[in-house]
Amino acid sequence: MDGLRSALDQNNVSLFFTESPTNPFLRCVDIELVSKLCHSKGALVCIDGTFAAPVNQKALTLGADVVLHSATKFIAGHNDVLGGCISGSEELISKIRLYHHVIGGVINPNAAYMILRGMKTLHLRVQQQNHTALRMAQFLEEHPKIIRVYHPGLPSHPEHHIAKKQMTGFGGVVSFEVAGDLRTTMKFVDSLKIPYLAPSFGGCESIVDQPAIMSYWDLSASERVTYGIKDNLVRFSFGVEDFEDLKADIVQALESI
Structure with missing residues (x-):
């Protein structure tokens, strides 16, 4: 400000x-x-x-x-x-x-x-995505193989107080940092079975994106750090799949690293 x-x-x-x-x-x-x-x-x-x-x-x-x-x-x-x-x-x-x-x-x-x-189904889809993303963010924040979770619905988020004031739901996207380097994170992403690997978000199907190699691949490692884009960063857009199915998929992928 x-x-x-x-x-x-x-x-x-x-x-x-x-x-x-x-x-x-x-x-x-x-x-x-x-x-x-x-x-x-x-x-x-x-x-x-x-x-x-x-x-x-x-x-x-x-x-x-x-x-x-x-x-x-x-x-x-x-x-x-x-x-x-x-x-x-x-x-x-x-x-x-x-x-x-x-x-x-x-x-x-x-x-x-x-x-x-x-x-026509926007309100129904987003309601499900809000719910799944917040529950998953809370779960990931407690997982030993996750260093940090970024989601405005978490009290740990720097603007949680702002999000609570001006948002009725916190969205279906969660970003998080995996405990490991670029290749470890790639293995985690590749081990996921439900989400598509793509740079979009907000659809019925879950989508996962590793920004360092999918969105910011044209920048050097030092330039990515300037923007806070670490090699171990993952952006996960949750779709309308069942929460327990998505959770089980993430757990087995984390166990692979």
């Missing part, structure tokens, strides 16, 4: 943009406070709420001007379509729509249908 205040005081800021929660450590921004600070200086606030899903966090009611979502993730929810959406006041969105008409990028009818289909 001190950095934001300084930036607003020293610059002519037009827009503040952030994710909340962020990828992959699920850090949370106090949207209400940020909005008040920015609006006092005439700046707009844009929140990417993809990791939260719309049913868990309503940034517009907290003061944000614009909300983005990758509809590919929780909104469509079936890992089979690409799309995105933007929400805000009619005044703002009409300007964006005009620009959108100029540059193109119109979603195809079948993709639009698939997203609408997915939205």
